Amino acid sequence: MKTSTELIEQLGLDKAITLDHIPNIDLYMDQIIQLFENTYGETKRNDTDKVMTKTMINNYAKAKVFFPIKNKKYSKEHLILISMIYHLKGALSINDIKTTLEGINEKTVNKDIDLEAFYNSYLQLSEKNVESFKAEVNFQASEVKKEVANLEVEDQDYLEKVMLISTLVSTSNLYRKLAEKLIDELESKEV
Structure with a gap:
């Protein structure tokens, strides 16, 4: 058996979409999918797996897991939330994710939170x-x-x-x- 250290190294746990990866312009869905694929593509279990798909993003939007988009474009705040959803979906149901992020969505829309600072803190804790x-x-x-x-x-x-x-x-x-x-x-x- 490979050592646990060898196995862990294969997981790509250092991969993350940081604020530096997210442009300050709104993106179309295909650009989001490409960003996720470029960042997490190596971490897939099988080559046929998809990191992110249009269907996934559409399902998150329909379930109102993030606030509505404008003109078919996703803002930096949307990408931050989609990144968090990506990490939460491995363990939680879509309804649990919605409940978890509901307050964050509301605070983001009302500009009651510095979402970038919150996300950076999340990334720092994730590294730890x-x-x-x-x-x-x-x-x-x-x-x-x-x-x-x-x-x-x-x-x-x-x-x-x-x-x-x-x-x-x-x-x-x-x-x-x-x-x-x-x-x-x-x-x-x-x-």
Whole structure:
């Protein structure tokens, strides 16, 4: 089995759409898709996967996950929100994402938030999360190796992979459940 460090390096966790990547002019949908493809294309699991599609963006617009566009063009604020949606969609439903970003959308439209500063803070925290993630995965891999060694069975490499997959999914579920609980609190405050 490849080491956890080798596997993590293949994930492209350093990839992000920063404010420097987002032009100060409004973009058409095809330009947004190209920006996401150029930034995250290497991180796809399979070559046939799409990073972002017109259908995805249209579905986000129909669900009102971000405020309406003007003249078929997306502003810098739209791109920031679409980038956040891109990251949230891996763990949350479209309704949970809408609930999460509803207040941000409203504050953006009312100019009650510096969305660029908020996004930069989000990106900084994400970078710190990557470092914590690397340390945690290395710790989990070490613990898995010890547990499987205690089983004294053949094909330990296979069992280590299955155990690490199970452990990572279990941890992921814990984070998702806590995020959902926080979303529920957001919803209860809106009522």
